[in-house]
Amino acid sequence: MKVAVLGAGAIGAYVGAALHRAGADVHLVARGPHLAAMRRDGVRVLSPRGDFTARAHATDDPGEIGPVDFVFLGLKANSYAACGPLIEPLLHDSTAVVAAQNGIPWWYFHRHGGPYDGLRIESVDPDGAVSAVLAPERAVGCVVYAATELEGPGVVRHLEGTRFSVGEPDRSVSTRCLALSEAMQAGGLKCPVEPALRNDIWLKLLGNISFNPISALARATMRQMCLHGGTRQVIETMMRETLAVAATLGCEVGVSIERRLAGAEKVGDHRTSTLQDLERGKPLELDVLLTAVVELAEITGVEVPTLRTVHAISDLLALRSAA
Structure with missing residues (x-):
């Protein structure tokens, strides 16, 4: 499994480190001193569950990575519309985008069913700008119940919680969700597939x-x-x-x-x-x-x-x- 973490901050680097520990081919996209530290020393995770270091590939150029199976978005939702140039090199026909965001996601009514099926929420997808970059059919929902913080460049402090619930917009239990869940669990995280995400x-x-x-x-x-x-x-x-x-x-x-x-x-x-x-x-x-x-x-x-x-x-x- 090839995974790119776009926005490898506290949560993104933590997930990337866990997946790397489980044997996934992980690539971390970041910038500044944090990127320099990860390139030099890897990602250091300090956790009550045990400290570890993951020496995953880190870069500021997604073009170095190429298409992946999963893009894990660690960016704030208000930057999604502008991430097109970063995410485009990472996509192939079946690449899934896992958005670890708070709040109402841009894909909320995609395959929702009922009277609101397909409705676009203007405040989270203004003029369809996010959907144009992140096609809703690529979306795998993710709700994060983990608390992490950057203690310093390249150092993630895991405070509590390891659950990352995932699910499809259409409520199906898909092959891609099951594969992601298995990889996350192999890395020491809880990752239930939730039809009612x-x-x-x-x-x-x-x-x-x-x-x-x-x-x-x-x-x-x-x-x-x-x-x-x-x-x-x-x-x-x-x-x-x-x-x-x-x-x-x-x-x-x-x-x-x-x-x-x-x-x-x-x-x-x-x-x-x-x-x-x-x-x-x-x-x-x-x-x-x-x-x-x-x-x-x-x-x-x-x-x-x-x-x-x-x-x-x-x-x-x-x-x-x-x-």
Whole structure:
């Protein structure tokens, strides 16, 4: 199995290292000091499950790699539309694209069935720009339940979780999903093939859609948001509105809001990725987390007043931080 990791940051390099350890032909695409360190020393993974080093091929030129069986996207979703020149050399007729993104993916309604089948979500696929680069039929969905961070160039700190749920948009258990699952498991990761992967998407989104924007607006950690009565109530309301949209689209999360809040509180003084991006002056990834759900609420006729309010304020924050 030949795999290219496009955007070999904390999650991408971790997955690439695991697949390399399992014997896959892995190629990591990165840049800067991180790339230089991986070229020199490989990827060092520091984990409670055991440290290891993977000396996979690393490059900033996908043209060196050629067509692969799987492209694992470790990029932020807001950069997908611009990744055409990077991904094109990696594709052959049957290359699958595994997008390890948060939020609502561009392929969400591809082979969905029902009245929304084939619908394009403008906020995540504006004017079809993402679909033009990443054809939905190539997509294998992936929901990440692993926490990693770059401790330094070429060094990935694995904090917790090893589950990468994968699934086809049409809910089939495909040969390519089974092959990917087998390779990931051989590398020490959990990789169930989930026909109802959209349920997993909404489960993870339940936290991202609420904690991420509020953390950026309040400059607060997970613990601080949960312990403050006002923000906790806002987050709970955002979750309820999100569940209402999910239910209208036929998805069930299967976890209570109280359980989700209790789990978040246990995380402690963790800063969400959105807050970290704000502090580092990076673009805020809000479209796939919040804007998309507001758009889906409009499409399905679900009232989401709190989501709309937080979206409006967060959107202004994103515009001001990008100025």
